[in-house]
Amino acid sequence: MKNLVVTYLLVILPFSLVAQKPVPVKPRILISTDIGGTDPDDNQSITHFLMYSNLFETEGLVSSPSYGNGTKHELLRMIDLYEKDLPKLSQHVTNYPTPDALRAVCKQGRHGEAPFKGYATATEGSNWIITCAKKKSEQPLWVLVWGGLEDVAQALHDAPEIQHKIKVYWIGGPNKKWSANSYAYIARNFPNLWFIEANGSYNGFFSNNGVPDSLNTSNYYDHYIRAAGYLGNDFKSYYKGNIKMGDTPSLLYMMDGNPNNPFRESWGGSFETFNRSPRTIFNRNTSTADTVGVYSIMEFHVKGPNLNIPADSACFTMTVQAQIGEQKWAGYYLGHGNYAIRYIPKQSETLSYTLSSPIPGFPQGSGKFVVHNVWPGKRSTSDFKLGSNWYTDRGDTSLFDGRQQGGKTVLKWRNAALLDWAKRWSWLY
Incomplete structure (x- = not known):
């Protein structure tokens, strides 16, 4: 053989x-x-x-x-x-x-x-x-x-x-x-x-x-x-x-x-x-007018209630609707009423999402964005310098x-x- x-x-x-x-x-x-x-x-x-x-x-x-x-x-x-x-x-x-x-x-x-x-x-x-x-x-x-x-x-x-x-x-x-x-x-x-x-x-x-x-x-x-x-x-x-x-x-x-x-x-x-490693920061809900490159870092920052919990506590959820189905991602409390989550898309598509939390007064949100098959894509001042x-x-x-x-x-x-x-x-x- x-x-x-x-x-x-x-x-x-x-x-x-x-x-x-x-x-x-x-x-x-x-x-x-x-x-x-x-x-x-x-x-x-x-x-x-x-x-x-x-x-x-x-x-x-x-x-x-x-x-x-x-x-x-x-x-x-x-x-x-x-x-x-x-x-x-x-x-x-x-x-x-x-x-x-x-x-x-x-x-x-x-x-x-x-x-x-x-x-x-x-x-x-x-x-x-x-x-x-x-x-x-x-x-x-x-x-x-x-x-x-x-x-x-x-x-x-x-x-x-x-x-x-x-x-x-x-x-x-x-x-x-x-x-x-x-x-x-x-x-x-x-x-x-x-x-x-x-x-x-x-x-x-x-x-x-x-x-x-x-x-x-x-x-x-x-x-x-x-x-x-x-x-x-x-x-x-x-x-x-x-x-x-x-x-x-x-x-x-x-x-x-x-x-x-x-x-x-x-x-x-x-x-x-x-x-540079591409990163885009959003302080608002996004729409299909917003485009990001595949594999790039997206950060969603939200202002909400000022809590007496440790920083980096997982306390809200980003639910993403993608071609492969629904996925849920943990968001974190950064302190002083600041919340954030990172998301990295893996392929070209249009994604929709919701932000939700059981915390009273948390600003529930939703939106969409478009992912282009471009890596590393266009420059941004928020990119990580390598x-x-x-x-x-x-x-x-x-x-x-x-x-x-x-x-x-x-x-x-x-x-x-x-x-x-x-x-x-x-x-x-």
Whole structure:
């Protein structure tokens, strides 16, 4: 079977598209994931990570569910499956990490989004980020964030000196919605952090545009995984085996070439600098005359009753009607009769909302606004100013995959990455 996979690989793609570029040093990585919390694609990406874990110095696996009920026990369950498949994997690669070594670095992070200030209290996960970042090493700690930024923000708040020791690759997009406050805290207070914000490019990994039939998201499982091993049998539990794996580009980025150069072409995308994170502040109800860019921060500020409650108390609700249905978001009391909430839209559409609270005298409100598929969009005096090491999806319209900015920078390498993975699945037959 292995020879058949290799033969097919060489027929379907030129070898130059298949071969990975050498990585100068085995990277130190810490993965922050909302596995088990919001989206089963994290389980798919953890499966991919475990099968390639020989390529990394894995220093942390942190459960950081900004939404949902994920815990580190789901990470431990996946490692149990890996342990059962390890004898077969080790026949081909000898330097896989031991299951106990991986279990030892599994930590529990924050459950739920941070309050308006962007951080709350330390967690096992945020403390572990600090511990790993402070290790003596000539190499940075790469923090790959697959969900919310709450534990990263908490670690930076508690130990701001680590900002010069970590590099972050964040799968943003919809995750920004769940992590608006922590993102805003980092952008405001750590503009010199080395940070990749991938909002659109990662979507190229589960795009079927121009993809051979066998590598289609709905066909890959039957062609290559086929319940191979314990991990392959488990894979069918997520999206019925259909490939999504939206977080995997962060791993691919670390596997192909020098990760210190975000401008290069790599399996995990190619990026460009941006020097401001867009933010629009509203002190009124909005209408369809108001437009904002996708992935940008919206802040709604409201004057209301002066309460004797702690600042940053969740006390009102923003209910948003979107294409995917109704969603509710917590708003916070800032003190002295000031209330505020952040919202980050994830796609182009017209949204309507209401602001409500059980607090007597709270000014109930409602409105609409239009989201344009433009990132980072037009400048505003309220934007967060960023340093020279913030990167995001390339804005060249020729690199859009549909509406996804930069999507083709990942899509062009998708076949090569999946065929390479197919070889590893063949080890488990």
